Amino acid sequence: MDTDLVIRAQGGDQEAFADLAATIADRFLATSHRILSDIDLAEDATQQALLSIWQDLPQLRDPARFEAWSYRLLVRACYAEGRRTRRWAPNIRLLPVDEPMAADGFSSVVDRDQLERGFRRLSLKHRSVVVLHHYLDLPLDEVADVLGIPVGTVASRLHYAMRAMRAALDADAGTTPREAAQ
Amino acid sequence: MSTDRDVDRTVRSWLREDRHEDADRLLNTVLDQLDTTPQRRASWPAWRFPIMNSAMRIGLAAAAVVVVVFLGYQFLSGPNVGGPSPVETPTPSPVPTATPEATPAAYVYPDAGPLAIGRHQLTEEGVPLSFSVATSGWSIDDTGYIYKDTEVAADQAEFLFWSLANIYSDPCAHTPLSPPVGPSAADLADALWTAFGTEATEPSDVTVGGRAAKHVVLTVPEDIGCDRTSFYLWYNDCGGVSSDAVGCYRYATELGDTIRAWIVDVDGARLFIEAETRKAAGPEVEQEIQQIIDSIVFE
Numbered sequence: 343m344d345t346d347l348v349i350r351a352q353g354g355d356q357e358a359f360a361d362l363a364a365t366i367a368d369r370f371l372a373t374s375h376r377i378l379s380d381i382d383l384a385e386d387a388t389q390q391a392l393l394s395i396w397q398d399l400p401q402l403r404d405p406a407r408f409e410a411w412s413y414r415l416l417v418r419a420c421y422a423e424g425r426r427t428r429r430w431a432p433n434i435r436l437l438p439v440d441e442p443m444a445a446d447g448f449s450s451v452v453d454r455d456q457l458e459r460g461f462r463r464l465s466l467k468h469r470s471v472v473v474l475h476h477y478l479d480l481p482l483d484e485v486a487d488v489l490g491i492p493v494g495t496v497a498s499r500l501h502y503a504m505r506a507m508r509a510a511l512d513a514d515a516g517t518t519p520r521e522a523a524q
Numbered sequence: 525m526s527t528d529r530d531v532d533r534t535v536r537s538w539l540r541e542d543r544h545e546d547a548d549r550l551l552n553t554v555l556d557q558l559d560t561t562p563q564r565r566a567s568w569p570a571w572r573f574p575i576m577n578s579a580m581r582i583g584l585a586a587a588a589v590v591v592v593v594f595l596g597y598q599f600l601s602g603p604n605v606g607g608p609s610p611v612e613t614p615t616p617s618p619v620p621t622a623t624p625e626a627t628p629a630a631y632v633y634p635d636a637g638p639l640a641i642g643r644h645q646l647t648e649e650g651v652p653l654s655f656s657v658a659t660s661g662w663s664i665d666d667t668g669y670i671y672k673d674t675e676v677a678a679d680q681a682e683f684l685f686w687s688l689a690n691i692y693s694d695p696c697a698h699t700p701l702s703p704p705v706g707p708s709a710a711d712l713a714d715a716l717w718t719a720f721g722t723e724a725t726e727p728s729d730v731t732v733g734g735r736a737a738k739h740v741v742l743t744v745p746e747d748i749g750c751d752r753t754s755f756y757l758w759y760n761d762c763g764g765v766s767s768d769a770v771g772c773y774r775y776a777t778e779l780g781d782t783i784r785a786w787i788v789d790v791d792g793a794r795l796f797i798e799a800e801t802r803k804a805a806g807p808e809v810e811q812e813i814q815q816i817i818d819s820i821v822f823e
Contacts (some may be wrong), residue, residue: 349583356555356558356559360555362711363551363552363554363555367547367548367550367554368545368546368547370547371545371546371547372543372626375543375545376539376543381543381545384545385547385550388547388550389550389553389554392550392554393554393557393561396554396558396561396563397561397563397564398561398563398564398671399563400563400564400565401564407649440599455753456533457535457538459777462665463665463669463671463673464636464665465636465637466636468637472535473539476532476535476536476539477536477539477540493561503528504528504531504532504535506673507531507535508531508543509673511531511534520667
């Protein structure tokens, strides 16, 4: 991350912030989309996070820590958006405007359904850990830094989440976790 | 699935599938708002303490003590003691104004995670209620989706409290019932019974939380002619919060599942309570579900 851009944006330079935001926006949207499992909510969360970054940037003491700090704001925005609606419950999906009666279009979903269902059952806190670690490739200590929680808590949440995902996949394969462990 | 590494790899691969996100539009929206979004300046002091010698430190500490003692005395001894009489300022008499009533939240759920044995409160569609859980293993997620996870897949179960706008007359073709379901609990129960034909029990009269309710038991057919995620059961408007969707639909969790539905009118809101169990579910799960239903109290 270009710390010079961060410092200039901290000083209120909108062009610098525009450049900064452009470098992170796609990644932010992809991350929030995975945490929230809903593109509408993800867009709202990303938009809110970017605005929060602009607003609070002068309070960032160490520009070199911009990345972890900005992801923390993104995860917070995801939490806030996720609590606004229940429309991503495990067996409920959005009904698109243009094809409410389409008979297909979700065939590929079948293959991923167990994964999605398992993931949607996780709380936002657990999903965030999974996405930060397995999608963004952040090591556990950096995940802890982003979320502002101890590394042990991150490890515990990740363990719980992956055990749940494993159970979802095992259910798909027609086996129980107990059977799979044997 | 055999090892943790397999699970990690599968989850990573799934997370990294291209989902076609494009942030350009929202980025422009954000940049358009910068002029009207002031930055919050740092609240910590920008200055630093000068290097002080011992005399300065003692002097500053003494001054601070004096200030604290003085302020404390002023605070404890009440207003205006020893001071000039204050200028009487007329106190405006309270004018009765219409205080805006706080709008109660339409959806309030317990914190996501395991539900402890005992009573829990939630609000669905603006209807506050409580229910009790008598056995362990039940959890709730952030969306108010209540579920029981067990190592025995057949004993897993799900609970949903929500409202329905309509049901599908042809679940695979995604054809909504026309005309749509009427507004009462009886209307919805009859529509479910009719739509599911032999796969539904006749609506019965029951009591939920001391209120008259309708109860229907549905079985998701196993020969549905489409995959289960394309087998649409019912839908609502999802709170109308989506820009590119007209609502949310519910699909069959598993073929052969049993869905027990309780429909109750609560002060103008039609609450739809559904519990879904697997085909091979044992009687214990059914008993636990019934226990939760029997424990419901509308607040």
